[in-house]
Amino acid sequence: MGLLPSIIWLIYFYRRDCHPEPKSLIGRVFLMGIIISPIAVFLQLAFNNISSLYFFQANTAGFFLWAALVEEIVKFVAVWSVAIKHPSFDEPVDAMIYMITAGLGFAAIENILVLFKTIPDGINVTLGVLALRFTGATLLHALSSAVTGYFLALAWFSVRHRRKFIFGGIVFATFFHFVFNIFLATTENQTAGLAMATGLLVGLSLLVSILFQRSRDRSQNISEEIRLA
Template structure:
């Protein structure tokens, strides 16, 4: 059983590591490995914080006092049932989750690298944010794979494969988009706030659209036809961002 869990945990890390290796090759001057590992781990660590923040925002849509919450739990009525159906669930998926996750990924990476002497070129902003985003995705994947020892190997591999081309790729791309605008804000300091806000809004819109489309899978069998163009558009944007920033290898003006 222990070996099974270790295998599935390794399987959970695999999608993030593959995408990480792919995007690290985009860096004309590779970052220190210890810094990449640290940012990846920070991305993982903020995943539980994001979950708590998302639950709190959902709770605000229908606040419950301690007694009501205790009553709901003791009467066999799970607390979260009130927030996982209907319009509250939709708001959580399409707005709260993207808002919290994209902001926290940006914030933790910014705090960790903005004063680092190795953070000296515009593409670094995209590399570090993609790394943090993939760490976040790895934590999500680990939550999924904890169920896998109870599932056939084929089902586990199928789930991870879908997350590789879906949720994990989404986190990398959304973070890359924010990273692009962050890099531009370091080059165009007079527009700093506006550019960062633009990047976050764009990432939140893409992320929310992805979540909404995935949520349609039970009522609309062709969700893949909508997800593929969305991810392709994001991937093209990130690819353009790297090409654009490589031509601007001046030292970033950090805050």
């Protein structure tokens, strides 16, 4: 059940690819997103334990910033280690698809752990949490990863500024991830916090839709150039 939100979003984004990627590679990237997630947890907890600064203690802005940064880097590493050198990685939109896939894999393990804790509270609570995770954290992971993916596409097809693009992508993804967590975790009025987080997701969805279309257009242009060559 914990996999369901990620699978649904994965199917949605996968079908938006004009030249769908090999399902076997998509599966490997998704699995790597799951496998690599404990590294993020370890780094988050380790940093929290060794930091003596209040700014970086649990449930503070500093901790949420660090947590978001670690998760975005880990998802990027998942794609870099599995897909980046694969022959199928040959179009700009591929970077977004693979990053989204890794993000959804990462979200899947989070969902499983969260839902496991709700089992004693009954099926209604579990289903309610599942619905919130589907429209909230799971979508957030997909969208923030998509932002990194767009910049990864720019980096991969513009070698001169590769590192700058990758760095910029992770920074922007971390920012959106951080703000989302802040809205939900530190806003005194939970309803207001949820409303602001929802607004952020709507805005980020529109941004990713634009970036996705740009990447698809560039991919189609590349395909046309290859066909005419």
